[in-house]
Amino acid sequence: MTVSPTPLSPASLEVxxxxxxxxxxHQALFGVDLTIGRGERVALLGPNGAGKTTLVLHLNGILTGGAGTVTVAGLPVGKRHMAEIRRKVGIVFQDPDDQLFMPTVREDVAFGPAAAGVKGPELEARVHKALAQVGMADFADRPPHHLSFGQRRRVAVATVLVMEPEILVLDEPSSNLDPASRRELADILRSLDVTVLMVTHDLPYALELCPRSVILSEGVIAADGTTGDLLADEDLMRAHRLELPFGFDPKSVKV
Amino acid sequence: MGAGHAHKLYRHGHSPVHGLPPHTKLAAVFCFVIVVVSTPREAMWAFALYAVLLAAVAYAARVPAGFLLKRLLIEIPFVAFAVLMPFVAQGERVDVLGMSLSVNGLWGAWNVLAKGTLGVAASVLLASTTELRELLLGLQRLRLPPLLVQIASFMIRYGDVITDEMRRMKIARESRGFEASGVKHWGVLAKSAGALFIRSYERGERVHLAMVSRGYAGSMPVIDDVSASRAQWSYALTLPCAALVVCLLGWLL
Structure with a gap:
């Protein structure tokens, strides 16, 4: 399931x-160090205001100008490679209505590659492949606002997958989803062969999908380990305002 | 494209008119309206011929007369003005049914009524045979400034989202016992409108962020390029050309 990072290929993400x-x-980040190997699925946990969104916006160069470095697959994030970086880092934002801005699903998925100069049958093929990956190929000609919330979130994932990114960054992927849509999205994410960084408050979801978790708290990485271990460490959890849902025991869950 | 998500003016079909590329239809309607407007108002038979031409298009597009006539009602507020003209205009007067009407005003009213109705009918035909999305592609193809096309396309995409937000705010207001019943409540409504504006503005910023993240650099990529063959152009331009002949005859006779 998870590919351990090999020393030969550069890590997907190095901060x-x-x-x-x-x-x-207002200072949001105070020296964050994080390395994510190729093919890993990592959850980024942390209370509100910990700097999670600020960190995410650094990964594709929306925010720059602070101290430190971000490297994606060996390529430093900076003005010189911005187009390449934005292709390699696929961010799925929390509200699919923000992410899906074109009149139809097909055009929305085509937006990224078309902006990068892909045209004609190749563009069609890539759009179809990405929609098929999230099980939305039959909805290509629909306008996004006629889809259910779960479907919109899946299309939002497709708009990023179509760029064939090095790393997929998901901001609260399970928010506002009913349990069935939540599970469908989990199945899709598991089926993808791509590095994933998932920002979430949904701790069971992190445990289900991500073997490794990091806790971002007050602008620094406060903990980094296997998700099961972190969630089971009650003192650590309390110290960073992380709480499990009522009745949920991470030790009782077999991943 | 299935039903239920097309705009209300559009009438789904597979007629030859539906199949024409959108920019040819836009150009045809635009030229037709120009020709109609430049026809002398005294050539009443010419307007009848125009109506016949439009009826022929409606027949080719399989748009039923009832559908077309019902949508023509949108014209009424504009026509109201035309009805006033014979009463208020100056000059020579005639007596009709005991009322003294201005001859000039009558011609003016006829002019507005005939040209307006024909223009609206042509637009209704365009709208009922062309989907909104296609219209935008057509405008893009006709080299309308890309920023305008982008704005229009965002309007279509986010119109429903913002209406929905407005509806939720209304429900929230009403759930707390508010009912807009008079002038003294306008303040609350104005504040809601302000809140809606700020929310939409913030959404705009988030959308822009999402666009930039996917490689947007100021211009929309062309995803669907529409093109028309010579045959399609000549088919679409049959309407304005026929109208032009009628118009020239109107000036000569």
């Missing part, structure tokens, strides 16, 4: 000493 303060002076 070193990343610090960032917003223009208003």
């Amino acid at each position: 070193g000493g990343l610090a960032y303060a917003y223009p208003d002076g």
Whole structure:
């Protein structure tokens, strides 16, 4: 299921000493170090205001200008490779209505590759493949606002998969999903052969999907380990305002 | 494309008119309207011929007369003005049914009514045979400034999202016992409108972020390019060409 990072290929993501303060002076990140190997699925956990979104926006160069470095598959994030970086880092935002801005599903999925210059039958083929990966191929000609929330979230994943990214970054993928849609999305994510960084408050979901978790708290990585171990460490969890749902015991779950 | 998600003016079908590329239809309607407007108002028979031409298009597009006539009702508020003209205009007057009407005003009213109705009918035909999405592609193809096309396309995409947000805010207001019953409640409504504006503005920023993340650099990539053959162009332009002949006859006779 999980490919352990091989020393030969560069890691999908390397963040070193990343610090960032917003223009208003509020400092969100205080030196983040994080390495994610190719093919890993990692959950990024942390309370509200820990700097998770700030970190995510650094991964594809939306935010820059702080201290430290971000490297995606050996390529430093910076002005020089911006187009390449944005192709390699696929971010799925929390609200699919923000992510899906074109009049039809097909055009929305085609947006990224078309912006990169892909045309004609190759574009069609890639759009179809990405929609098929998330089980939405039959909805290609629908406008996004006629889909259910779960379907929209899956299309949002397809809009990013179509770029064939090095790393898929999901911001709260399970939010607002009913249990069936939640499981469908989990099945899809498991079936993909791509590095995943999943930002979430949904701890059971992290345990289900991600063998490894990191806790971001007050702008630094406070813990890094197997998801099961982290969730079972009650003191650690309490220290970072992370709480499991009522009646959920991570030790009783077989992954 | 299935039913239920087309816009209300569109009428699903597979007629030769439906099949024409959108930009040829747009050009045809635009030229037709120009020709109609430049026809002298005294040539009443010419307007009858135009109506016949449109009826022929409607027949080719298999748009039933009832459907077309019902959608023509949108014109009524504009026509109301035309009805006033014979009463208020100056000049020579005639007596009709005991009322003294201005001759000039009558011609003016006829002019507005005939040209307006024909223009609206042509637009209704265009809208009922062309999907919104296609219209945008057609406009893009006709080299309308890309920013305008982008704005229109976002309007289509987010119109429902924002209406839905407005509806939820209304429900939230009403759930707390608010009912807009008079002038003194306008303040609350104005604040809701302001909140809606700010939410939409913030959504705009998030959408932009999502676009930039997927490689947007100021211009929309062309995903569907529409093109038309010479035969399609000549088929679409039959309507304005026929109208032009009628118009020239109207000036000569």
